[in-house]
Amino acid sequence: xxxxxxxxxxxxxxxxxxxxxxxxxxxxxxxxxxxxxxxxxxxxxxxxxxxxxxxxxxxxxxxxxxxxxxxxxxxxxxxxxxxxxxxxxxxxxxxxxxxxxxxxxxxxxxxxxxxxxxxxxxxxxxxxxxxxxxxxxxxxxxxxxxxxxxxxxxxxxxxxxxxxxxxxxxxxxxxxxxxxxxxxxxxxxxxxxxxxxxxxxxxxxxxxxxxxxxxxxxxxxxxxxxxxxxxxxxxxxxxxxxxxxxxxxxxxxxxxxxxxxxxxxxxxxxxxxxxxxxxxxxxxxxxxxxxxxxxxxxxxxxxxxxxxxxxxxxxxxxxxxxxxxxxxxxxxxxxxxxxxxxxxxxxxxxxxxxxxxxxxxxxxxxxxxxxxxxxxxxxxxxxxxxxxxxxxxxxxxxxxxxxxxxxxxxxxxxxxxxxxxxxxxxxxxxxxxxxxxxxxxxxxxxxx
Numbered sequence: 001x002x003x004x005x006x007x008x009x010x011x012x013x014x015x016x017x018x019x020x021x022x023x024x025x026x027x028x029x030x031x032x033x034x035x036x037x038x039x040x041x042x043x044x045x046x047x048x049x050x051x052x053x054x055x056x057x058x059x060x061x062x063x064x065x066x067x068x069x070x071x072x073x074x075x076x077x078x079x080x081x082x083x084x085x086x087x088x089x090x091x092x093x094x095x096x097x098x099x100x101x102x103x104x105x106x107x108x109x110x111x112x113x114x115x116x117x118x119x120x121x122x123x124x125x126x127x128x129x130x131x132x133x134x135x136x137x138x139x140x141x142x143x144x145x146x147x148x149x150x151x152x153x154x155x156x157x158x159x160x161x162x163x164x165x166x167x168x169x170x171x172x173x174x175x176x177x178x179x180x181x182x183x184x185x186x187x188x189x190x191x192x193x194x195x196x197x198x199x200x201x202x203x204x205x206x207x208x209x210x211x212x213x214x215x216x217x218x219x220x221x222x223x224x225x226x227x228x229x230x231x232x233x234x235x236x237x238x239x240x241x242x243x244x245x246x247x248x249x250x251x252x253x254x255x256x257x258x259x260x261x262x263x264x265x266x267x268x269x270x271x272x273x274x275x276x277x278x279x280x281x282x283x284x285x286x287x288x289x290x291x292x293x294x295x296x297x298x299x300x301x302x303x304x305x306x307x308x309x310x311x312x313x314x315x316x317x318x319x320x321x322x323x324x325x326x327x328x329x330x331x332x333x334x335x336x337x338x339x340x341x342x343x344x345x346x347x348x349x350x351x352x353x354x355x356x357x358x359x360x361x362x363x364x365x366x367x368x369x370x371x372x373x374x375x376x377x378x379x380x381x382x383x384x385x386x387x388x389x390x391x392x393x394x395x396x397x398x399x400x401x402x403x404x405x406x407x408x409x410x411x412x413x414x415x416x417x418x419x420x421x422x423x424x425x426x427x428x429x430x431x432x433x434x435x436x437x438x439x440x441x442x443x444x445x446x447x448x
Contacts, residue, residue, distance in 0.1 A: 037065035040376045045126050045134050047116045047310075048142035049073035051081075051444065052346030052361045054104045056140060058446030059369050061108045064376070070110045070134060072126070073143075076101055078444075079171060082358050082436060085206055085394065087175035088168035089213040090183060094176045104444045116143070119314035121340045138372055141311060141328050141345040145202060145356075148304040153266035153275075155301060163269040167301040168210060169202075181298060186218040189225025190297025193274060195264045198233035199304040199325050202348050202356040205391035205403070207302055208237065208247060214298070215254060216396040228255070229294065231262035231276060239354075240409045243393075243401075246422050250395060262292065264301065272296050307349050316343060318351045327351030332407065333384045335368050342375070344368045352387065354407055358436075359390030362443045388412065392432035400428040 044060065046053045049071050057071055083097040105111055112134075118127040119139070126134045147169055149155055159165045161177025164185060168175040185192055192214060196207040211230050218226045230237075230251065237251070237258065238244040251258055262276040278292040305325070311317060312326035316337060319329070328345035329338050332352040337343035345351070346368055347361045355364060364385050371381030387407030394400045402419050404412050413421045419428055442448035 035063065037063060038373055038377055039065045040067050042137045042376050043068045043135060044070070044138045044140070044372070045136040046071045046140040046142060047073075047119075047126065048144055048347075048349075049075070049078065049101050049105070049111065050142060050144050050347065051358050051440070052365060053140065053142035054078070054101075055361065055365045055443050055446055056142070056346060056368060057109045058104075058106050058444065059365065060372070061106045062446060063369065063373050067376075068110075069108065070112060071105065072112050072114060072116050072128065072134075073101060074113055074115045074129070076113070078104060080437060080440060081202070082432075082440065084168050084172070084175045085209045085213070086432075087172060088166065088178040088182065088210060089217065089397075090179045091213075091397070094172035097172050097175075106446075116310050119310060119316065121314060121316055121337075121343060124342065137342060138375070139343045140368065140372075141316070141343065141349050142347050143308050143311065143349055145305045145348040146308050148199075148306055149301075151304045152264055152301065154269065155267050155303075159269055164272055164296060164298045165267070165269065165301065166210075166298065167303075168206070169302055178300070182214050182217070182300075185226075185298035186214065186221040188297070189218075189222050191227045191229065191295060192218070192298040192300075193294055193296035194228070194230045194300045195262075195274075196232045196234075196302050197304045198263045199306065200322065200327065200356065201302065201305045203391065204239065204356070205393045207232075207300070209394040210300055211256065212250075212393075212395045213397065214300075215256060227257070229257045229259060229296075231259040231264065231274075231294065233261065233263040233279075235260050240403070240405050240411070242409075242411065242422070243403050243405070246401070247393075250424075259292075259294070265291070267299065267301070272299070274299055305348075311349060316340065322351055332387065333367075334371050334381065335364055335385060336371055344372060352385075352407075354387040354389045354405075355385070357389050357391065358440055358443075359404075360388060362439070362448060363388045365443070390414075392428060392436065394429065394432060395424045398426060398429050399424040400432055401425070402428040402431055 078099045078101045080097040086092040114128040117129045160167045160174050161180045166178030166181045168178045194211040215228045236244040237247040261279040265277050266275040276292045280288050307326035317326040328351050330345045346364050348356045367383040367385045370383035374381040390404045392400050393403050
């Protein structure tokens with residue numbers, strides 16, 4: 001691309017970004033034309049006040065008149081999880097991702113600051129940790145997921161920030177401590193070892209973002225003193241083949257070594273050595289399984305991820321797939337449970353092939369709203385979720401690729417002709433830095 005064309009594309013992208021910000025502001029100020037509220041006495045219980053639960057609660061208050069809407073979540077803080085990768089690279093402070101859960105909730109929603117302890121989908125009840133029983137007509141599962149650090153022998157969250165260990169998924173404090181360890185590595189050099197789990201996971205681009213960012217920061221701080229390695233259980237770097245190939249090419253250009261078929265199982269913080277269960281295949285396709293040890297100066301840990309125990313023990317999980325993870329058994333288009341039609345799932349906990357990102361939640365919430373409100377009115381919803389997932393895949397400080405795709409791994413760009421999805425662009429970086437949080441906040445309010 002010529003310099004003039006590049007500047008023109010950047011200007012067009014900036015105008016698109018400005019337009020998006022203006023649109024978010026307009027939505028926040030007025031929103032779409034109001035729809036007459038459905039009169040009902042329905043009892044709706046939402047488990048989880050993260051992105052999905054909070055956004056849906058706000059939308060249902062606007063759509064329903066007389067419903068009892070109860071939200072269960074023990075956490076006083078709401079976390080803007082897309083910002084954790086920025087905190088872990090020293091680009092944002094921990095406070096950037098923290099707000100108060102109660103501040104996002106509208107009047108007409110009851111927040112019970114407890115976790116759900118048990119779900120009986122036959123009796124249509126939820127029990128809280130204190131023993132309170134909640135009867136429901138409709139139940140929405142939005143509790144997020146559990147980080148299974150215990151699956152990695154030798155690892156403890158107390159280690160984050162010391163002994164060269166990072167783990168940004170653990171929250172704002174963990175992300176800040178991750179930056180402490182990563183910064184020391186950037187300044188001192190050595191081997192950086194970056195991992196991802198074999199399970200489904202939230203924002204599958206996050207391991208790549210952290211690898212790219214720390215590589216970029218390290219090369220600026222002490223050029224030539226670092227060796228970057230990326231270890232993953234999969235046979236590709238991303239689930240979308242065209243994106244995987246692009247990442248592979250970028251890794252090759254930067255000298256980042258890839259270890260496929262490597263699942264982190266243990267660490268020895270004292271010797272700074274990581275153990276991986278490895279799978280190799282010969283020319284005939286015969287698999288050989290063994291353990292492989294890799295030394296590191298900096299290790300980024302992303303643990304296996306599973307549905308919360310209350311979901312796995314409820315009888316609402318898939319029985320024939322993801323059996324070790326427990327995701328809710330829902331239709332991938334309607335997010336409605338296949339055996340209990342009064343139950344829906346949003347976000348991380350939903351057992352669908354894609355969709356564990358905040359951008360996915362933005363598109364899932366209106367679908368659940370449509371089908372739930374239609375069911376209250378005695379009808380059937382028409383909205384459908386196509387697996388839309390967005391990943392502003394940061395490739396260096398100030399550059400990113402805005403990757404958007406669906407269930408079929410088709411690229412579905414929101415700004416065709418303006419933002420090329422597989423190019424490292426400044427405007428895509430700004431989408432992550434500026435527009436994404438504004439859009440996220442509008443979503444929480446039920447206005448996007």
